[in-house]
Amino acid sequence: MDRPLDLNTTRTDTTTNSQISFVSRVNPTTKQTQWQVHTDDYQFDEEIAASGYGDMVHDTERNLRYQEAIVKAVEKIRVKREADIAEGKETDPILVLDIGAGTSLLSLMAAEAGADEVVACELFEPMVRVAREVVKTSNFADRIKIIHKRSDEVDIGEDDEDLPARADLLVAELLDTELLGEAVLGSHRDAAKRLLKPNAPHVPCGATIYAQLVQSERLWAGHKLSGLPGLRTESKRCRGLPQAWCIQADELAPDITPLSEPFRVFDFDFANSPNSDECDINTLCDRMALCGGGICIWMTK
Incomplete structure (x- = not known):
């Protein structure tokens, strides 16, 4: 965003x-x-x-991937439900939980895919009003409920106004430019523990972060002091703290030279995310050069 x-x-x-x-x-x-x-x-x-709400709504490729994943997840739940009915087992309506509803786009996708009920929580009150207006004008107003709460404040129970029962599926769009900045892991972990049925699918279910070492004078300029009169030698050597910038890599062209092959940094399983973890990675540079920084991208799954 x-x-x-x-x-x-x-x-x-x-x-x-x-x-x-x-x-x-x-x-x-x-x-x-x-x-x-x-x-x-x-x-x-x-x-x-x-x-960034407008950008997300108009991101056609992203939305198609979300829709495909939601359709597959709901269909899998529906098939299992029909098999249970054929065996004479009692079944519940397909219930979907949407965390971070925003404009209610994912809730609409879930309802269109066949969910019987969708409960969507959104913290930002102005967007709650927007989502409710969008749902009201859709064909699924009787199946989608927007609540003004954080997901970790949502309760379950027949007498409660939030979730009537544990949900069959979680859909969420909590991803920012750095992947984990909007409490993604904590929200998914809390939902899996309190709000979802055992082994309920998550959309997205995880993500992988990739990185690549690069040489770039523009990136390196952001980590050093230069052009200031009277700087002492030790001041010039001060590199400061690591800084992440949200940019398009194409913006650096032609001032960017890859120094390594892209490598995988970390895999996240949102449904079974650890409380904390870290890793050390060694990678080889293709040639001797001053490494001005690294480019990171992430891909959901």
């Missing part, structure tokens, strides 16, 4: 009975994240317009 939203929560001010939203913003002077407080009369139209 070019400008991802990071809304932490919404609270009620009991003195005025108004909603207060906390929105994180990067201070351009200090480069630090700061919280801004907005009351319920704040217009979030600009926030939504500047976010």
Whole structure:
């Protein structure tokens, strides 16, 4: 996303009975994240317009892959359900949980694929309103329910207004440019433990991160001090902390030269993600050169 939203929560001010939203913003002077407080009369139209929701909705290739995966998952559940019915077993309606509903796109895909009921949770209240309006104008208004909650706040029970039972399938779009920035692993892990049936499929079910070492003066310039008068030698050697930049690799052309073959860094299984893990990787450079950085990409599965 070019400008991802990071809304932490919404609270009620009991003195005025108004909603207060906390929105994180990067201070351009200090480069630090700061919280801004907005009351319920704040217009979030600009926030939504500047976010990545539009880009995701118009990403045809991405959406087709999601749709294919959801159709396959629902069909597999339906086939098993029909086999259970043929054996005289009691079955429940196909229930899908959508975490991070956004515009409700994945919920609509699940309903169209044959899910009997879809419960979608979304934290950002303005997007909750958008999703509900989208669902209302669709053919699946009677099958999709949008709730304004974080997924780890969702409860299960017949008397509860959230999930009536454990879900058969989880669909989620929690992936950011760095893959794991939106609590992907924690959300999937919590859902698998509390909200899903045993061995319920996840869409996506995992991801793989790949990397490649490159030589690039433009990347290297971001890790050194230069052009400043009076710098001491030790200051020039200060490389600072590792920094990840969200860019298209094509933007670096022609100032980029591969120094290694692409290599796999890590595989993530969202349904059985570890609490924490790390790995050390050794790779060979194709030739002697100053390595200005690395390019990372990730692919879901």
